[in-house]
Amino acid sequence: MIKKELIASSISLFISLGATWPNATSAAPLSPNDCNSWPFVRPSTGVTPRELRRELKELESVGYQPSDNDVHYPSDIQAAEARLRIKYRHDCTGKASQLPANRSPS
Template identity: 50%
Template sequence: MKRGVKALFLMMFLLGSVSAMADSKLTVEECNDYPFKPVVGEVTHAQLVRELAELESVGYDPHKNDYYYPNDLQAAQARLHTKYVADCAPATGQGG
């Protein structure tokens, strides 16, 4: 019973975290970092993890066994780019 309660609380916490992330705006630092800006040198593991989190915040599910895999990823990348333009273009003076 205790294990089930812990799992339920953990799931509620994770859902709350994802919901909070989905509505958040990108910070200036995020707007000026990978994956939105080209990287000189190697991309770090932390940057890849952040990119995946950003893709998940716009609806991409990497764990789903999906017949439409490339299309779903590209659609999430397009949504992420739209989020970038909405959140970052006014601050950086850039457009689409």
């Protein structure tokens, strides 16, 4: 039951965040190098601290705001990861994806 509540809360937060943050595809586009790097392509040798910092930068580019006292964690980072996947699909695969249609970018 707790898992269903967490999923429902995550979906609700994702929808509400979509109303306040720009569409994931409106952020600076990913470069070809970005498209072929972590977090989109898993390296065979493991992830480096530099790659983790880059991932955080990408998450911040789609609205994630890290905080020491984040009452919405992990749902806020999960929503940012979903927006980053949309950005990846748009910039790297050419497949246009949008946030839910009932939400408009600010």
